Amino acid sequence: MTPRAARPSSQPRRDVEPLRLAFIVQRYGEDVNGGAEYHCRLIAEHLAPQHQVEVMTSCAKDYITWRNEHRPGLDEVNGVRVRRFKVRRPRDPDRFGRLSQKVFLGRHSEKDELAWLDEQGPFSPKLLSFLKRRHDDYDYFIFFSYRYYHSFFGVQAVAPKAVLVPTAERDEVINLDIFKGMFNLPRAIVYNSVEERSMIWKTSGNRAVRGEVVGVGSDVPSSIDPELFPSRYRVSGRYIIYVGRVDPNKGCRTLFNYYRRYREETKTPLELVLVGGKMMEIPEEPGIRYVGFLSEAEKWSALVGAELLVMPSELESLSMVTNEAWSVGKPVLANGKCDVLAGQCRRSNAGLYFEDYYEFREALSRLESDAALREGLGENGKIYYRDHYRWEVVEGKYNRMLSLLREEDRLKPPVIARVGLLARLTRFAGQARQVVA
Amino acid sequence: MSTFSAKGSDIDVEAIMANIRKKIEEKRKGLYTEEEVREIAEMQLDAILDSNQFNSDFVAAFRARDEQWNYTFTPETIYASSRGGGGGLIRSLRGLLNPLLKLFFNPNPIISALSRQSDLNRYYVLMLHNMTTEMTRLNLEFTNLKARLRTLGVRVDFQTKREKTFEQLATSNREAREARESREPREPREPRETREPRQARESSSRESASGEGRRRGRGGGGGGRRPYRRRRGGKPNGGRGGDSGSRDSGGGSGGGGSK
Numbered sequence: 001m002t003p004r005a006a007r008p009s010s011q012p013r014r015d016v017e018p019l020r021l022a023f024i025v026q027r028y029g030e031d032v033n034g035g036a037e038y039h040c041r042l043i044a045e046h047l048a049p050q051h052q053v054e055v056m057t058s059c060a061k062d063y064i065t066w067r068n069e070h071r072p073g074l075d076e077v078n079g080v081r082v083r084r085f086k087v088r089r090p091r092d093p094d095r096f097g098r099l100s101q102k103v104f105l106g107r108h109s110e111k112d113e114l115a116w117l118d119e120q121g122p123f124s125p126k127l128l129s130f131l132k133r134r135h136d137d138y139d140y141f142i143f144f145s146y147r148y149y150h151s152f153f154g155v156q157a158v159a160p161k162a163v164l165v166p167t168a169e170r171d172e173v174i175n176l177d178i179f180k181g182m183f184n185l186p187r188a189i190v191y192n193s194v195e196e197r198s199m200i201w202k203t204s205g206n207r208a209v210r211g212e213v214v215g216v217g218s219d220v221p222s223s224i225d226p227e228l229f230p231s232r233y234r235v236s237g238r239y240i241i242y243v244g245r246v247d248p249n250k251g252c253r254t255l256f257n258y259y260r261r262y263r264e265e266t267k268t269p270l271e272l273v274l275v276g277g278k279m280m281e282i283p284e285e286p287g288i289r290y291v292g293f294l295s296e297a298e299k300w301s302a303l304v305g306a307e308l309l310v311m312p313s314e315l316e317s318l319s320m321v322t323n324e325a326w327s328v329g330k331p332v333l334a335n336g337k338c339d340v341l342a343g344q345c346r347r348s349n350a351g352l353y354f355e356d357y358y359e360f361r362e363a364l365s366r367l368e369s370d371a372a373l374r375e376g377l378g379e380n381g382k383i384y385y386r387d388h389y390r391w392e393v394v395e396g397k398y399n400r401m402l403s404l405l406r407e408e409d410r411l412k413p414p415v416i417a418r419v420g421l422l423a424r425l426t427r428f429a430g431q432a433r434q435v436v437a
Numbered sequence: 438m439s440t441f442s443a444k445g446s447d448i449d450v451e452a453i454m455a456n457i458r459k460k461i462e463e464k465r466k467g468l469y470t471e472e473e474v475r476e477i478a479e480m481q482l483d484a485i486l487d488s489n490q491f492n493s494d495f496v497a498a499f500r501a502r503d504e505q506w507n508y509t510f511t512p513e514t515i516y517a518s519s520r521g522g523g524g525g526l527i528r529s530l531r532g533l534l535n536p537l538l539k540l541f542f543n544p545n546p547i548i549s550a551l552s553r554q555s556d557l558n559r560y561y562v563l564m565l566h567n568m569t570t571e572m573t574r575l576n577l578e579f580t581n582l583k584a585r586l587r588t589l590g591v592r593v594d595f596q597t598k599r600e601k602t603f604e605q606l607a608t609s610n611r612e613a614r615e616a617r618e619s620r621e622p623r624e625p626r627e628p629r630e631t632r633e634p635r636q637a638r639e640s641s642s643r644e645s646a647s648g649e650g651r652r653r654g655r656g657g658g659g660g661g662r663r664p665y666r667r668r669r670g671g672k673p674n675g676g677r678g679g680d681s682g683s684r685d686s687g688g689g690s691g692g693g694g695s696k
Contacts, residue, residue: 065605094602349450352457358464362457376448
């Protein structure tokens with residue numbers, strides 16, 4: 001997902017009961033680039049006009065080291081109140097590497113997994129103790145990314161008020177024993193895709209927990225200048241586009257190999273335009289054009305001008321850029337090994353997918369040569385986006401879920417055990433008073 | 438719950454994909470798939486090259502039992518008889534009739550060829566044995582080199598990680614020093630101040646190391662495990678469902694990245 005400035009489009013709604021919501025995420029800010037973090041920011045900003053929203057996060061900007069870079073305390077980002085907590089200990093890459101090897105490759109215990117989680121971070125016990133002390137001040141806590149320290153221990157601390165947005169991928173972390181119980185704890189889970197929900201159901205058996213497939217919307221501009229990108233970057237011919245981090249982990253190496261071979265075999269004039277941060281060497285070959293980061297207007301212009309979006313990543317819990325391509329009626333050529341992307345293509349009827357080079361070649365050549373097919377897939381994409389990923393739909397799903405929880409809580413208020421010696425003494429004193437009376 | 442599907446036009450992606458796969462299958466007919474080619478390339482000639490199965494006394498055993506696998510052929514062989522005492526008489530008779538036989542055909546080239554073939558058989562066995570010995574030796578050497586390469590690879594990985602850690606440490610130290618210097622305006626320098634930043638850095642790193650150690654000693658990091666410890670009964674479980682998932686032993690070492 002590509003970070004960009006988001007503007008809350010929602011207006012306060014009278015039919016929604018305002019709630020005090022806390023969003024808990026590992027990093028937060030406009031300068032933070034990360035899928036889950038951006039997802040959290042968009043949701044928080046879109047729910048802020050209707051609810052009292054506060055974000056709790058760490059002071060870190062870098063997810064590798066979790067070094068404290070922001071000032072702890074209160075802050076404000078795009079009108080949303082943000083409370084930052086210091087990370088007590090940055091990540092030790094050596095120790096983390098050793099623990100990861102042990103936990104994912106060798107025989108290990110739950111203690112090892114917990115040690116891995118501590119090192120995974122962001123290790124901020126202050127955030128946890130704040131949650132425990134001040135849970136009465138909030139109606140619900142919405143945790144993002146199950147795999148981090150704050151979610152694992154935070155969900156346990158305020159389980160009766162916790163809503164989890166797991167942003168889970170089909171990787172080895174989901175199989176760790178410590179997480180199996182965790183998915184049974186929250187009051188509700190907001191999934192990004194049907195495939196993510198199936199995977200978590202299968203891993204943790206948490207069908208009893210209320211869950212809804214929601215995802216996240218996109219801020220599609222009302223008008224897009226199709227000439228802006230071609231004129232500014234001197235792109236004159238037909239092209240396919242990749243938007244996102246240019247990274248081997250995102251399948252870019254495979255994409256380069258396949259594209260090179262496709263170009264050699266078919267002598268296609270189609271260029272491959274790459275948009276986003278560069279995390280690997282990009283081959284300097286005919287047809288491959290890297291344009292780096294683009295402004296929002298340029299990005300949408302580039303998307304509109306492309307023949308199709310190519311999405312080679314094998315691990316995605318939700319591809320926002322795929323939804324964006326569909327929102328402007330562009331078909332998608334996705335990696336079929338990613339069950340989320342393949343599932344989305346099948347359900348939307350708006351994209352083809354490949355699992356090896358031969359499928360890539362056939363699918364791309366068909367899309368390249370058949371304008372009617374491209375148009376039909378794009379139209380389907382538009383419908384799919386309109387029905388499932390418009391902000392009104394996404395906000396509506398969140399509000400409906402929160403209202404249901406609220407109604408349940410009215411009948412039976414959630415009870416969270418207090419912590420600390422004083423709390424225990426107070427409770428004991430109350431019981432003693434009742435006995436004496 | 439919404440079905441998360443759209444049927445906007447008569448396009449059916451699954452049908453298109455099935456069609457694409459069928460077309461690929463037709464093109465591939467009669468050819469090896471990429472996976473098969475890779476498999477063949479990786480196939481090892483274990484039967485010949487496995488040093489454990491190799492018998493170094495092979496040639497000696499063959500030579501000792503020459504008559505069991507080879508034949509002996511001399512110019513007299515075709516006239517010989519296996520009938521004991523009577524056999525001598527028969528052989529003499531055949532010798533007498535030999536000029537008559539030569540009227541029909543010349544047996545000498547056959548005798549010569551068969552005799553030579555018998556020698557060649559022995560020679561081939563020896564040659565094959567030598568080749569097998571050599572290949573086995575090469576295979577052992579190759580295995581050793583592979584093991585050595587793996588060890589070196591592990592060492593390189595370790596050194597790379599170490600280097601990265603040192604780089605990060607150096608960067609964070611430099612940033613900390615810069616931050617400290619920017620916070621505290623420098624006083625006029627005394628002559629020995631030229632060595633001070635390094636000393637300060639060393640002492641600060643020592644202090645931070647000992648401070649970290651003390652904190653850990655008092656239970657630093659316990660904040661992380663404390664919530665779990667209270668739940669000593671086992672995995673976190675809210676009592677709202679069981680733990681029925683099965684766990685695959687996952688590969689890879691990821692999981693640290695942000696999505």
